[in-house]
Amino acid sequence: MKRIWTFLMAAMLSASPSYAEVLRMAVTTSFYNSGLSGILLPEIKSDTGLEVELVVVGTGQALRLGEAGDVDAILVHARAAEDAFLAAGFGSHRREIMYNDFVFIGPSADPAGIGTADNAVQALQRIAQSNAVFVSRGDDSGTHKKEMSLWMAAGVAPSGAWYRAVGAGMGAALNVASGMNAYVLSDRASWLNFGNKGGLALLYAGDPALFNQYAFIPVNPGRWPHVRYDLAMRLEAWLTSEKAEALINAYSLNGENLFTFNAVR
Amino acid sequence: MSGIGQGFWEAWRLIFTFDPALYEIIFLSLQVTVSATIIASVIGLPMGAWLAVNRFFGRRYVIAVLNALMGLPPVVVGLFVYMALSRAGPLGGFGLLFSPMAMIIAQVIIITPLIASISHQTIRDLWAEYHDLLISMNATRYQRMQALLRDGKRALLTATLAGFGRAIGEVGAIMIVGGNIEHATRVLTTAIALETGKGNFAFAMGLGLVLIVLAVIINLAIHIIGKTERASTW
Amino acid sequence: MVSLLPLQLCGATAHMRGKKLVGPVDYTLEGTGLTMVIGPNGAGKTTFLRLMHGLQRVSGGELRWAVSAIQARQKQAFVFQTPIMMRRKVLDSLAFPLLLRGMGKAEARSKARQCARRFGLKDLLDSWAPMLSGGEKQRLSLARALIIEPEVLFLDEPCANLDGSATREIEGILQRAKLAGTRIVMASHDMGQARRLADEVIFFHKGRVHENARAGVFFSAPVTREARAFINGEIVE
Numbered sequence: 072m073k074r075i076w077t078f079l080m081a082a083m084l085s086a087s088p089s090y091a092e093v094l095r096m097a098v099t100t101s102f103y104n105s106g107l108s109g110i111l112l113p114e115i116k117s118d119t120g121l122e123v124e125l126v127v128v129g130t131g132q133a134l135r136l137g138e139a140g141d142v143d144a145i146l147v148h149a150r151a152a153e154d155a156f157l158a159a160g161f162g163s164h165r166r167e168i169m170y171n172d173f174v175f176i177g178p179s180a181d182p183a184g185i186g187t188a189d190n191a192v193q194a195l196q197r198i199a200q201s202n203a204v205f206v207s208r209g210d211d212s213g214t215h216k217k218e219m220s221l222w223m224a225a226g227v228a229p230s231g232a233w234y235r236a237v238g239a240g241m242g243a244a245l246n247v248a249s250g251m252n253a254y255v256l257s258d259r260a261s262w263l264n265f266g267n268k269g270g271l272a273l274l275y276a277g278d279p280a281l282f283n284q285y286a287f288i289p290v291n292p293g294r295w296p297h298v299r300y301d302l303a304m305r306l307e308a309w310l311t312s313e314k315a316e317a318l319i320n321a322y323s324l325n326g327e328n329l330f331t332f333n334a335v336r
Numbered sequence: 337m338s339g340i341g342q343g344f345w346e347a348w349r350l351i352f353t354f355d356p357a358l359y360e361i362i363f364l365s366l367q368v369t370v371s372a373t374i375i376a377s378v379i380g381l382p383m384g385a386w387l388a389v390n391r392f393f394g395r396r397y398v399i400a401v402l403n404a405l406m407g408l409p410p411v412v413v414g415l416f417v418y419m420a421l422s423r424a425g426p427l428g429g430f431g432l433l434f435s436p437m438a439m440i441i442a443q444v445i446i447i448t449p450l451i452a453s454i455s456h457q458t459i460r461d462l463w464a465e466y467h468d469l470l471i472s473m474n475a476t477r478y479q480r481m482q483a484l485l486r487d488g489k490r491a492l493l494t495a496t497l498a499g500f501g502r503a504i505g506e507v508g509a510i511m512i513v514g515g516n517i518e519h520a521t522r523v524l525t526t527a528i529a530l531e532t533g534k535g536n537f538a539f540a541m542g543l544g545l546v547l548i549v550l551a552v553i554i555n556l557a558i559h560i561i562g563k564t565e566r567a568s569t570w
Numbered sequence: 571m572v573s574l575l576p577l578q579l580c581g582a583t584a585h586m587r588g589k590k591l592v593g594p595v596d597y598t599l600e601g602t603g604l605t606m607v608i609g610p611n612g613a614g615k616t617t618f619l620r621l622m623h624g625l626q627r628v629s630g631g632e633l634r635w636a637v638s639a640i641q642a643r644q645k646q647a648f649v650f651q652t653p654i655m656m657r658r659k660v661l662d663s664l665a666f667p668l669l670l671r672g673m674g675k676a677e678a679r680s681k682a683r684q685c686a687r688r689f690g691l692k693d694l695l696d697s698w699a700p701m702l703s704g705g706e707k708q709r710l711s712l713a714r715a716l717i718i719e720p721e722v723l724f725l726d727e728p729c730a731n732l733d734g735s736a737t738r739e740i741e742g743i744l745q746r747a748k749l750a751g752t753r754i755v756m757a758s759h760d761m762g763q764a765r766r767l768a769d770e771v772i773f774f775h776k777g778r779v780h781e782n783a784r785a786g787v788f789f790s791a792p793v794t795r796e797a798r799a800f801i802n803g804e805i806v807e
Binding site for chain 2: 095104122124125126127128138139140141239240242243245246249264265266267268295297
């Protein structure tokens with residue numbers, strides 16, 4: 072019995088983290104569900120020695136984690152909210168890293184006929200008019216904020232039985248859409264990497280309004296002195312390096328390119 | 337049905353090829369839940385025994401509150417622990433949020449009332465049996481508790497196991513306070529939630545089956561180690 | 571080593587939930603030998619013994635040992651009618667009272683082994699106490715009581731649930747303990763046992779000491795009507 076106890080104690084104590092080079096970053100579910108982080112993190116570790124811990128949440132929550140000082144940096148995709156974050160002094164600066172686009176997903180039969188829409192706003196209007204079931208992130212994420220801005224441009228306040236706000240990450244929202252055979256706004260990368268497509272298909276894309284920019288923001292050390300600002304800068308240097316550019320641009324699924332690197336050096 | 341079949345196949349593949357991602361998650365799950373169970377037992381078992389043996393004003397209310405605390409919704413515990421441990425919160429200075437320690441804290445809060453309550457009930461029954469003998473032998477309060485805890489070992493083991501069972505399957509609280517960070521705070525339950533959310537049902541099922549097998553193995557192992565089920569009357 | 575005795579009861583009573591179980595009792599426990607408390611069922615013999623030992627609270631009157639109550643506690647033992655077995659091995663059960671007194675584990679265990687030999691429990695040392703037979707359990711209870719070398723030993727109808735051979739064993743142990751100097755107070759409703767063992771007899775009836783005399787005197791010339799009836803085997807109400 073005693074031997075088992077010593078083993079248990081040793082095992083538990085080894086659970087204590089080494090604080091050496093650990094950076095905690097809040098990233099959007101869209102970024103994580105694309106699978107890109109799985110490619111980048113090992114390279115980051117071997118090149119810079121950084122252990123990057125990803126807290127995967129919606130953009131809204133990522134920003135609040137940054138405000139509370141619970142993470143060292145954030146990677147999000149909601150320009151207006153990011154600007155507000157910086158203006159309030161929570162972030163030190165903003166660095167654009169890469170972009171992709173949002174796409175409209177829906178039942179392959181396309182009952183609302185959005186495949187022939189002229190632009191994103193019209194696609195949403197058609198969905199609202201046909202009362203087709205639409206799944207919304209509903210979680211204050213970057214994708215959700217984009218969706219709401221499009222509704223506003225369309226002059227529609229979405230509500231009713233056909234509008235389902237799930238309050239969940241991109242993967243979970245796609246799951247629900249798949250289960251309900253409903254329309255949903257997703258980022259292209261998450262859609263391509265999604266494993267349960269069911270009867271859904273990519274129906275509309277290409278409108279410049281669906282442009283999706285990801286930006287890296289370190290938490291302001293002036294506001295929260297404990298954050299690992301030095302490590303955040305090291306990560307930023309790597310994320311904007313040529314190696315990162317090559318990896319990001321090369322990342323593809325089924326021949327489709329998921330992200331385009333656009334950091335300015 | 338093919339989803340479930342795929343799940344079985346995936347499960348065995350993961351287990352027998354010693355998939356490192358899987359085993360890392362298993363190890364972390366055990367670290368967190370075993371630690372929490374041990375700490376909660378150290379607090380809860382004597383607490384239950386103490387309540388069973390000592391009479392004091394308000395004892396009935398304390399016991400009633402203890403039993404009520406068992407009904408604490410785990411996810412609400414997670415919320416409060418999160419608010420306490422966040423940098424912006426009262427205990428933020430320790431930087432514990434999103435670490436295994438935060439998960440252990442949340443689980444300890446959740447299962448200690450359960451362990452204490454079962455401990456109290458079993459010790460109370462045993463105390464009723466030993467009462468006259470221990471008083472006659474002039475045992476001090478501390479000695480009484482010692483004797484009850486020692487002789488009540490097997491019943492107290494069920495309290496510990498109940499706590500473990502509650503903790504290993506918990507997902508709400510540890511998801512909130514742990515953040516489900518890969519390699520750091522991702523355990524079996526939170527991984528299942530994540531993979532299901534990504535639509536990777538086969539992998540999620542694999543994890544689920546591993547979780548079930550793990551829980552059963554641990555229960556069996558503890559029984560055998562404690563020689564509890566060798567023929568003795570209880 | 572100051573003796574516990576004499577134990578004096580002056581008008582002592584015991585109540586439970588408002589109902590009077592025993593008393594008022596005037597009695598002095600002193601001297602040597604074995605005192606038998608006999609009487610019909612429900613007379614209050616058990617409560618009387620528990621009162622003297624301290625398991626029953628004194629609700630009226632006085633109960634005083636020759637030393638302080640705390641010191642008195644240390645040198646007494648009680649054997650219950652239904653043996654209370656601890657859920658552990660016989661060896662550990664025997665060692666338990668010694669451990670309570672601060673003896674080291676190794677020393678307590680070795681003393682327990684010696685004691686087991688004296689009481690014929692040697693082969694049962696590794697057995698699980700609750701699994702012993704009735705007679706063995708009571709023998710263990712007695713050994714457990716005597717291992718601390720008490721000055722006063724109380725027994726509440728110890729042989730009530732035992733067969734003949736087990737009873738004989740118990741009585742043998744009691745005789746030896748008495749000869750070794752232990753003051754014994756024992757309740758019984760077995761007249762034969764009373765005749766065999768008693769040096770002093772207390773006839774207990776309706777919660778009070780109805781008659782109290784040396785054994786020889788009591789059995790040959792009982793004073794009260796109830797005592798006479800009881801000795802003759804009649805029902806006493």
